[in-house]
Amino acid sequence: MMDHSNAHRFSVAPMMAVTDRYFRYLFRQLSRRSKLYTEMYVDKTLLHQQDNLHNFLSHRAAEGPLAVQLGGNDPDTLAEAAEMCEQWAFSEINLNCGCPSSKVSDRCFGARLMLDPERVREITYGMIRKVTRTPVTVKCRIGVDDKDSYDELTTFVRAVKAAGIDHVVVHARKCLLKGLSTSANRTIPPLRYDVVHRLAQEFPELEIVLNGGIDSLGAVNEHITGTGEWGEYGGGVAGVMVGRAAYFDPWTFRHTDSAVFGSSDPGFTRREIMERCVDRFTEMMQEGRREGPECNRTRHLCLGTVTKPLGYLSSGARGSRTFRQELSRAVQAQSKIDPDTDDFRDAVDRAMALLPEGVLDEPVGDTPECAFGSQVRDD
CATH class of the missing domain: 1.20.120 (Four Helix Bundle (Hemerythrin (Met), subunit A))
Structure with missing residues (x-):
């Protein structure tokens, strides 16, 4: 069986209408070792679709390592959805605290959750108590609206750490819930890689994975080894998550297994x-x-x-x-x-x-x- 213990070193971000089972199968032909994610599933959708869960959660063991991402804001329903997902043998259950979509924000989850660290602590604590075999993780931004100071980010990280979270994926852009579209929030707020690297250095007990704007294995190398220019915070991060570059140019990542994990590439044309x-x-x-x-x-x-x-x-x-x-x-x-x-x-x-x-x-x-x-x- 494949060792998934360091799969976080390279992952492909959860993307709505992209990371479905068809895309995941294709990318798995390029990399056996990368961690892949499902699209975000809203907790209440899963709870109301229990007769149709195969359409959301069905996958083969060979698709792993595969994480499922959940969205929502209610501790009870998210814990119930996490327990349900564990029965489908995912390698990780991830809570979305970074989606900038207005539809998501209007329902008070996604990136909006970062404005209420205590609620996220309660949510993640409840999820961890419900699942016994599957790690629970969080994906967030470096800030939301005017709540974008480093102290506010560390307050959020300390809250999820207190709940038992030891793995946080951080998109290195803040999110503007008012005034920017979902797509603009992926490009307009400036990337602040130095903030994520600082977080990794100051929380060495956590696995901090960097996301945002990465489009090559060379960039992955720089962030993990800490050889890029990140100001005074020159150490590496635990891993890198690639987003749309993996969708728009998957062939670029055909050497991921050898370059990142030191194992052989699938080698398919x-x-x-x-x-x-x-x-x-x-x-x-x-x-x-x-x-x-x-x-x-x-x-x-x-x-x-x-x-x-x-x-x-x-x-x-x-x-x-x-x-x-x-x-x-x-x-x-x-x-x-x-x-x-x-x-x-x-x-x-x-x-x-x-x-x-x-x-x-x-x-x-x-x-x-x-x-x-x-x-x-x-x-």
Whole structure:
């Protein structure tokens, strides 16, 4: 069995409408060791959908290490949802205290929770008491609105630490709940990596994972080893979480296992990954239809959902735009597919035919010079 003990060194952030089971399978073909996250699931949604939980929580052991992220603000319902998630054998249960969405904020959870550290302490304490086998963690920002001083951040961190949390993922931007959209909150507030590195140095007993703006293995290396320019706080962090770069350019992270974990990379070409995805996605669609409750069973599923993860696998390569355009045309022409037909496979084959063989069969190549996995080999 794979050792997941240091999976926090590299993870892919939970992203709504991105980190579904299809994207996670694709990224797992590039890295066996990275920690992956589900999309955020609202606690009350799970509690009200207990006859349909497979659509949210179903996964195979081979998908691990896999964390589930929960959203909410009620200690009792979050504890109940955490207990439910533990039964599905996730490697971690994460509480969202960083989402800037106005829909989330209006319901008083996500980043808004940072304004009430005592409530978060109560929530996380209740979750930890309910689950006995699964670590509970927190994902937050460095501040919210005008509550963005370092002292206010450490007050929040001390609150979750007091509840028993020992792993905190920190997005190195503050969040503005008023005046900025969700997407603007991902780019406009300046990145303050020095704040997260300072936190890591002053709370050595915690695993502090840095998130925000990381788009290469070289940057991952700098943050973990502490070789970047972070002011007087030059030590490294416990790990790095990559967000949208992993979605828009997944091929960039094909050397993650060797560079970060000191183990061998899966080594699949783009062609092999696409072919494996077609086979597995078809199985997943068929399984979902069989497992769903009678009222939710459908013969036709969304083509866009299953082609979307493939679209950016060739980012930056010759023919990439044409490849994505062909996939988009297939979705527009036939938005629903029957998993018992070859419609999905045919759509991907037509798009793949537009990519040069040199792109489809490009060798994975050697581990890049930024590698530091040999320092942490634990196989």
